[in-house]
Amino acid sequence: MFKIVKREEMTAGSVILNEIEAPAIARKAQPGQFVILKANEDGERIPLTMAETNPDQGTITVIYMVVGKSTALFKTLQVGDSYQDVIGPLGKPTHVEKVGTVVCVGGGTGVAVLHPITRALKDIGNNVICIIGARSQDLLIMEDHMRAASHDLRVCTDDGSYGHHGFVTDVLKQVMETEDVKQVVAIGPVPMMKFVAEITKEKEVPTIVSLNPIMVDGTGMCGGCRVSIAGENKFACVDGPEFDGHQVDYDELMQRLQAYCEDEQACMDGDCLIRS
């Protein structure tokens, strides 16, 4: 059992932080790696990239958006409750290197995943510019954390309720005009990563993205997480989750993420029995 020691609702009910006791994982985890969580006996295995690890306290932190049946169940777990299973750390860690100026672009809960990577890039001596965005101010998370982890933070909202009015990609374009950007890290919704990669490809700036396909085992055993990278099949759970953003088939990934949409909807509407 993996006890929740801290729980925070980061936005009005839709983005939730859990700090969980998992000493063995906390000891080993590196930025970019993920865990698989399962709430109870009948639960689904859900992969979430770690936003923070605290080896001294023996805890890891995950941040998730409530999007389906399983995350709705996670949301009901309070401090003192436990996940039945937490497995990790999984996936390859981020390759962190000193290259000069790096831009980290985060959207939605991707910001949480981006946080430890941003900090690692800064710690190794890069000049880190950070661009984070959300649909509106109330959905923006971790602004203060990201400010501390970078040298320069830019914030955008789609509806203009806070910061720059527009998309993270607009700001990225501006930054790339003025700065000698050596590397971009983009983590967020698939369309965001796709557009970031289009912009950086033009300028040939190496770009890392972190992919979140549907997973089961997280150990390379089922192939459910396969993604096309430069026309070749890769398993995101073991070959990734980070890949060269210029090689990813984003459209295929977006389609594959819809595989169980109908099942999810049937459940979320409370109309669960139609497929039983």
Added chain:
Amino acid sequence: MKETKASKGKKATIPRQPMPAQDSDVRRRNFDEVPLGYTPETARAEAARCLQCRKPACVEGCPVGVDIPAFIHLIKEGDFTGAIRNIWGKNALPAVCGRVCPQEIQCEGVCILAKKGDPVAIGHLERFAADYERLNGSGELPPRAEPTGKKVAVVGSGPSGLTVAGDLVQKGHDVTVLEAFHKPGGVLVYGIPEFRLPKEIVAQEINFLERQGARVECNQVVGRTVSIEELFAEGYQAVYLGVGAGLPRFLNIPGENLIGILSANEYLTRANLMKAYLFPKVDTPIPRGKHVVVLGAGNVAMDSARTAMRLGAESVKIVYRRSREEMPARAEEIHHAEEEGIEFFLLTNPTKYIGDEKGRLTGMECLRMELGEPDDSGRRRPVPVDSSEFAMDCDLAIVAVGSGANPLLTQSTPDLELNKWEYIEADPETGKTSMRGVWAGGDIVTGAATVILAMGAGRKAADSMHKYLTWGW
């Protein structure tokens, strides 16, 4: 117990006792076990068919050398407890093996009675003895040697790991099994379906092991959560790697990433380990195809096809590029699949998946094949028939064309020598690998094989590990 010629002749005239089974029209829509098992009476009647051969071919045919005539004799005498204790001497998981071993190419294939008629139903009898003990036995534990204080880590809880753990715990060692999944049992829980191997049986075997003092720790992905080096640093003195052949193969033909195409590993893991057939009562979904195609013809393919039928498919087709004789599945599984209405498209090779604008599978293109010259495996190579393309509608395709070596653990352990297929190199007699203190066996050494071979390798390795822990490498 000498038999006269005359009495031998009489025995052979008793017909093989049929295994009662759920009716095919009913069972094709439920997940309950298909064969129902012998009663004590039918078991004894079947046991009476055995000729008690002086040089029993069946024992030669058994990969672990179970003393078959001896346990069958005990069943005939009504000493069911004696029978199971006899089997346990060679085989730690008889309830499993009685159900899933390919008896027709092992013990029963060479049984003297098979020459003229039906062999003794050795598998059914083994299953009977194990089930009888499970349901009526005392649950008494085997004797355990004095604690040795030596710590052993067994990585993977499939049949080979469980065998090693059982053997070494009885020899007094301090055994910990580390399993990547949240539930132990390996293929026995995530691969082989409930209707063929009830999960309760596997759970009881694990419980038996724990009651003997072994620890089973789940959610431990060795190579990620902890490395082999760290295990030694934590004080383990010997490590067994029984991690299976968990890497799904795909066909690598166009369209394979459409929605509705799953590896058998994924499909069966969802169905069995995650119990997705109960969705939405449980949280893991599974695609429920109306027209399902299963690619391959081994046990994995049969299990996938029969699962799809139970999940409500209107049609399920096995598509296989060779002919019936080459199908690697157990005879009983093929027979059960046919009874349940699964169609077989043999000598058929898929060439392409077809999808709609949403990226969902709608069909497949295939080529007809014919058999040509024998290939390396001695089987006649299928060759395409010119312009024989045809299309097949389907909304779910399950790829069951074999598996390879999962590199997760081996890549994180560079000192382990691998063969050219990336399986671990291990001495076939002892299971020793190129790393001191590390043994390996089962599918990760041989490639995907059988439960009994994985257990056999486990037993040999356990003997070698015990020697090492007692006297050194």
